[in-house]
Amino acid sequence: MTDEPIGVNIKVLDKDYRIACPAAEQEDLIASARLLDGRMREIRQTGRVIGSDRIAVLAALNIANELLQLQKAQGGGETAVTRRLGRLQERIGEALSAQPALDSSAERV
Numbered sequence: 001m002t003d004e005p006i007g008v009n010i011k012v013l014d015k016d017y018r019i020a021c022p023a024a025e026q027e028d029l030i031a032s033a034r035l036l037d038g039r040m041r042e043i044r045q046t047g048r049v050i051g052s053d054r055i056a057v058l059a060a061l062n063i064a065n066e067l068l069q070l071q072k073a074q075g076g077g078e079t080a081v082t083r084r085l086g087r088l089q090e091r092i093g094e095a096l097s098a099q100p101a102l103d104s105s106a107e108r109v
Contacts, residue, residue: 013040013052
């Protein structure tokens with residue numbers, strides 16, 4: 001599969017959009033559009049928010065808030081992979097710090 005952008009047609013709140021994205025991300029884009037469309041429809045059905053711009057902003061804020069809550073639940077957004085990479089970087093730094101001592105002892109022999 002290539003990362004060349006392709007045009008993907010999506011529909012959000014009864015409006016059609018053509019979005020360019022890498023072919024590998026097409027399914028994620030379509031799923032994201034469905035999620036956004038569903039959230040915007042829920043907000044519109046309440047009748048308390050008027051205007052598609054306001055509905056879009058409110059939906060985006062709700063989705064962003066959910067993302068932040070998930071990141072907090074995972075330890076402030078730091079994933080296990082990020083923590084492990086940090087530990088590996090520390091070990092590499094320690095190994096590199098010890099390297100000059102090994103090099104100088106090798107020269108004496």
